[in-house]
Amino acid sequence: MMTKKRSLEKVQPLLEEFKRELRRIYGSRLKRLIVYGSYARGEASEGSDLDLLVVLDRVDDPLAERERLSDVILDLSLRYGIVVSVLVASEASLERPSPLFLNLKREGVTV
Known part of the structure; x- marks a missing residue:
């Protein structure tokens, strides 16, 4: 297991x-x-996926936005040997009281 800093590096x-x-x-x-x-x-650890949240000013259709990024995500996953998992959300949706967004506020790291 790596430290937070080494994981991100x-x-x-x-x-x-x-x-x-x-x-x-x-x-x-x-x-x-x-x-x-x-x-x-x-x-x-080896084999861990990289979970990313892309925050946009507004999102009408999160699945369509995710699909828009699919080629880039696949290319990066293959070239770096890391499974990249991406969600797309709007700034406003982060204020909703969902378990995912509460967890993001607690442990998420803006890069």
Whole structure:
């Protein structure tokens, strides 16, 4: 098991590349990228997936937005050998009292 800092350092090149692609696709609609799950907690091990939340100014259809990113996600997963799991949400939806969003507030790391 790695520390939180080492977990994030390990995936930093992937995160930087993903952020570049997100900026290209969304421009100013992109508000932030949050790592959550085992990498955010410093508990990642070999085979752990990288859980990411893409936060946009607004999202009409989260599944359509996720599909829009599917080629980028697949490419990064294959090249870096890490399964990348992505959710897309709006800033406003993060205020909802869902277990996922409460957990994100507790352990998520904005990158």
